[in-house]
Amino acid sequence: MSGAEEKRIEEIFTGWLTAHNYELVDLKLFRGKGKGMLKILIDREGGVGIDDCAFVSRHLSLLLDAEDPIPGSYNFEVSSPGIDRPLKGERDFRRFAGGEAKVKTLQPVEGRTYFEGTIGDCAGGGFKIHCREGDFTIGFDNVSKANLIGKKRW
Numbered sequence: 001m002s003g004a005e006e007k008r009i010e011e012i013f014t015g016w017l018t019a020h021n022y023e024l025v026d027l028k029l030f031r032g033k034g035k036g037m038l039k040i041l042i043d044r045e046g047g048v049g050i051d052d053c054a055f056v057s058r059h060l061s062l063l064l065d066a067e068d069p070i071p072g073s074y075n076f077e078v079s080s081p082g083i084d085r086p087l088k089g090e091r092d093f094r095r096f097a098g099g100e101a102k103v104k105t106l107q108p109v110e111g112r113t114y115f116e117g118t119i120g121d122c123a124g125g126g127f128k129i130h131c132r133e134g135d136f137t138i139g140f141d142n143v144s145k146a147n148l149i150g151k152k153r154w
Contacts, residue, residue, distance in 0.1 A: 005029065008069045009038070013060055017042065022056060025081045026088060029070065036074035038064075041081040048080035048111070083150020090140050093119055093127045100149040104131060105142045 009027060017024050025041040042048055042056055059077040064076065087093055087101060096119055103115045115136055120128030126139040 005069060010066075012063050012069060013040070016059060016063060016087065017056070020056075020059075021045070021047075022052070026086050029074070029121065031072075036070070036072060037077065038070065038074050039077045039079070041079055041086070043081055044140070045084070051079045084149045085150070086145075086148050087146035090122060091128075092146060093140070093146075094122045096136055097122065097127075101129065102149055103138060103139060103146040104144045106144045108144055109136055109138055109142065115145075 006027060006029070009029070010024065011026075015025055021044050021114055025043050027040045028038075030037040030039070031107070040060075042052070044052065057076065060078065064070070071095055085096075087096065087103075099119055100117070101115075101119050105113045107113075109115075115129050115138065117129045117131035119125045120130050120135070122128075125141070126137050129136050129138060
C-alpha cells in the first residue's frame, strides 16, 4: 500500500470511527493476484465484539463505496485487535504502561533487537521496558513491531 492510499483511507475512516467511539488500531491493504484485501483492526473502551465488527463493517463499506480510494477489487474485513493487540506509537505505549509486551526494534539497543517485558514510563521520545535481563529504553521511532502479550482467560 502506498503511503498516500493508507493516509486517504485513514482520513475516510477516522471521523466516522471517532464519532461512534471506536479507535482505528491498524490498517493493512494486501494486494496479490486476483482480489486484494483491506483489513482493519478496531477497538473501543470495554473491548470489541462481533456485533461491533459487523456494525462498523456495514458503515465503513458504504464510505469506501462512496469515496472509492482503492483501485480494483478487494475484500474488506473488520476485526478486533485480540489479546495480542499491536502497539502503534506513543499513545498506545502510554495507555498500556504496566502491561506485558513484545517489542522488535529497527536498530539494536544495547546489542539486541527483541524485548519481552513490562512497559514502563514514557518520556523523551521513548519508553522503558522492564525485562528479565534488565531495563531498556527504546525510542518510539526505533520500534519495528510491538504487541501486547495477551493473557488467555479460560
